[in-house]
Amino acid sequence: MFLFAVISFLSITQATASPPAVDRSSVLSTARAFVPNSEAKVSVETQEDPYAIVEYRAGNIEGRLSDGQILLQRFAFGWQVIDAASDPPGFTSAALHNHGISAPVARALLHGVVAGALPPGRWNDADHGSSEDITAIRETVLSETGEAISSVKIYEEYAVLTWFSRSGGERVFAKRDGRWVAIVGGGGCLDKAGFIHYGVSSQAAAQFSLWFPCGPFPATTPATAK
Structure with missing residues (x-):
């Protein structure tokens, strides 16, 4: 009985500690639609629920081919693109904070702190409401x-x-x-x-x-x- 309780406790602890797995196919299909170029290459860079950063190469952004990153957020209905950044420099901590993303989550998405100031006059892109x-x-x-x-x-x-x-x-x-x-x-x-x-x-x-x-x-x- 004691051994069963220990095993159950460890199983629950491991399940709780493990981050939710990213649905890469859904993330990539959503990102690919944002860079509508059949030759574009997209790959999931990082994921920290409910956000993901996707790298793209030769994507069609605003009528020209470019490289960069796409920021996606998972909602109840699925993934949605909420921002894009050219590469270099890609996303910075400031840009992610602008979307209301907390410092710990931003660090996880960026593999550490990537400093950068927001451009002058940048709107606050965090959602507001229920x-x-x-x-x-x-x-x-x-x-x-x-x-x-x-x-x-x-x-x-x-x-x-x-x-x-x-x-x-x-x-x-x-x-x-x-x-x-x-x-x-x-x-x-x-x-x-x-x-x-x-x-x-x-x-x-x-x-x-x-x-x-x-x-x-x-x-x-x-x-x-x-």
């Missing part, structure tokens, strides 16, 4: 596999999703009957007046313009509500 709502919003753009979904920020009953691929932009959501519905989306970004124009409350518009300082820009392309 994990349930953030996941629901991110899941609405799963079909757009060639885009990096940088962040989702929620305020009141509104949310802004930022994305980039060969260009970049925002998508604005409103919560209606318990569902998040896109009300406007496209390239560029909106200033406070632009948010209000599309029905966002003045208080939420003010907060979004602080999170995403830009403009005044032309209104983005209205999205079709589903």
Whole structure:
């Protein structure tokens, strides 16, 4: 009985201590869609749940071939690209912290501390809001596999999703009957007046313009509500 208890304890301890295995096929297929070049080579560099860094070579980024790294995050629906960095230098600790990644996780992903300052004016790309709502919003753009979904920020009953691929932009959501519905989306970004124009409350518009300082820009392309 004592021996059985010891074996059980050791088994539980080992199971708890072992990090979750990365689903490499899912990570690589998601990363490959972001660098749509049949000759591109992608490989998983590091993984620290729920993040992974993928190295790519000869990837098509913004219309030109380049080498670099892709940062992915695992959500309930699967993996999603949240950022990319040219190589060299690749990702730095500062860039990962910008996504809300803790120092210990950043160190594990980078095999140690890789110093680097954020570029001036760099937005804070950490998500803001409940994990349930953030996941629901991110899941609405799963079909757009060639885009990096940088962040989702929620305020009141509104949310802004930022994305980039060969260009970049925002998508604005409103919560209606318990569902998040896109009300406007496209390239560029909106200033406070632009948010209000599309029905966002003045208080939420003010907060979004602080999170995403830009403009005044032309209104983005209205999205079709589903």
